[in-house]
Amino acid sequence: MADIVMPSLGADMESGRLAQWLIKPGDRIARGDVIAVVETQKGAIEIEAFEAGTVAGLAIGEGEEVPVGAVIARLEAPGEEAAGAEPAAAEPASAASPAPVEPAGPPLREPAAAPAPRPDGARRRVSPAARTLAARLGLDLAGLGPGSGPGGAVVSGDVRRAAEAVRAAGPPAAPPQGARAAGLDLEEMRKAIAAAMARSKREIPHYYLVQVVDLQAASDWLAARNAERSPEARLLIAVLLLKASALALREHGAFNGTWEDGAFRPGAGIHIGNAVAIRGGGLVAPAIHDVDRLDLETLMAKLRDLVTRARRGGLRSSELSDPTVTVSSLGERGVDRLLGVIYPPQVALLGFGRVGERVLARDGVAVVRQSVELSLAADHRVSDGHSGGLFLRRIADLLQEPDRLLA
Amino acid sequence: MLEELARIAPEADLESLAPAGDLRDELDIDSMDHLNLMIALHRRLGVEIPERDYPRLLSLDAAVAYLRTRGA
Numbered sequence: 001m002a003d004i005v006m007p008s009l010g011a012d013m014e015s016g017r018l019a020q021w022l023i024k025p026g027d028r029i030a031r032g033d034v035i036a037v038v039e040t041q042k043g044a045i046e047i048e049a050f051e052a053g054t055v056a057g058l059a060i061g062e063g064e065e066v067p068v069g070a071v072i073a074r075l076e077a078p079g080e081e082a083a084g085a086e087p088a089a090a091e092p093a094s095a096a097s098p099a100p101v102e103p104a105g106p107p108l109r110e111p112a113a114a115p116a117p118r119p120d121g122a123r124r125r126v127s128p129a130a131r132t133l134a135a136r137l138g139l140d141l142a143g144l145g146p147g148s149g150p151g152g153a154v155v156s157g158d159v160r161r162a163a164e165a166v167r168a169a170g171p172p173a174a175p176p177q178g179a180r181a182a183g184l185d186l187e188e189m190r191k192a193i194a195a196a197m198a199r200s201k202r203e204i205p206h207y208y209l210v211q212v213v214d215l216q217a218a219s220d221w222l223a224a225r226n227a228e229r230s231p232e233a234r235l236l237i238a239v240l241l242l243k244a245s246a247l248a249l250r251e252h253g254a255f256n257g258t259w260e261d262g263a264f265r266p267g268a269g270i271h272i273g274n275a276v277a278i279r280g281g282g283l284v285a286p287a288i289h290d291v292d293r294l295d296l297e298t299l300m301a302k303l304r305d306l307v308t309r310a311r312r313g314g315l316r317s318s319e320l321s322d323p324t325v326t327v328s329s330l331g332e333r334g335v336d337r338l339l340g341v342i343y344p345p346q347v348a349l350l351g352f353g354r355v356g357e358r359v360l361a362r363d364g365v366a367v368v369r370q371s372v373e374l375s376l377a378a379d380h381r382v383s384d385g386h387s388g389g390l391f392l393r394r395i396a397d398l399l400q401e402p403d404r405l406l407a
Numbered sequence: 408m409l410e411e412l413a414r415i416a417p418e419a420d421l422e423s424l425a426p427a428g429d430l431r432d433e434l435d436i437d438s439m440d441h442l443n444l445m446i447a448l449h450r451r452l453g454v455e456i457p458e459r460d461y462p463r464l465l466s467l468d469a470a471v472a473y474l475r476t477r478g479a
Contacts, residue, residue, distance in 0.1 A: 226458045231445040234458065236438050279435070280418055307439045331438035333431055 041192035246291035255348035267324030275328035286319035347379035
């Protein structure tokens, strides 16, 4: 029997509200299956299973908020269910776990015990789809009666009917600010950023290095490759920058990992968090896993998918829980240089400024070249400027021979 | 074109978009948004837009003129 717990989706997360269960007792699940949707400050996040098994019981109901680490469901390992025994008794419920685990049986939609009293302003039960739709339509959920979903949950159909009633009754309401990014509460996201960045500046002794990188070879290589391809198959230069960073991180492990309990822990893989700006304000940095082992086409597809989901909702728990380093890349617009604030507990952040033409000196002559200012913000508890300089140099060298990024 | 722009920048007021202005600045479009727009136009209009022609699609007016010459 294994516990499924409320995962930590970043150093700044203390608790999560379970918005929707996508499993029920008796379901067989595989590692990586999406089992629930949790509402966090970063929006609605899809929670994935860490291991395979059969769902023995759900420990909390939809709408309940529990701290990180609290048991939310129980899983029988494959084969274990053959015994047909009662699920093992729950360990003494910590203060964190509000409801005892339910033995396998009918789907548990409501917690058996009355949930802990909720603070004023607690959200009512609303499906994520309904919440997104309401935000898009500018509809205030507070004005709605009980919904037609399970346990009176408000579902999309309720929102649509209510919106039609409002439209029939008078002029449409102006959409609220939050509607700018459907499904995301930008105020909550700002709070999460504030907490993480304040902690970073309080605890992490940053140092910064900047290196100008000639990108003419990489740009030419990319233009030649993209010329023969339809838009769907084109690569962005950001993908080359990511891959070069990942390959350099293999040899410079002091920049890939986390600082926890007073010591550096090297990353188990090269999982790069990609800083994605949210329209209307806000930032999230979900990870692409094992970037050093992905070919450029796969990396491009993953990056495109990740940016889309970061902006529209639908990020997964594994993408937020374990980045080992962050890359922020401005692309072809924006400022020349960006100096990052490290996302704790990570120990480094690479910043690529705007890619564009600059005058560089080459063999005693001023030439105009595609180039970028690459910066490193790193944790002085783990590394020094000298090793940081070698790391940046390595990234710059890799970008001079784009064919080496294919490996 | 406007519909695809609305998909990428849902909060933008496309009515007040300056037809000759740089779309990237007007709508705060980044490289990924721009690529997604090219993919959408390609799928929807069947027009192949080579990368070297991107500078000819920088404003709404220019993009519409370009797409016309490409038979969209």
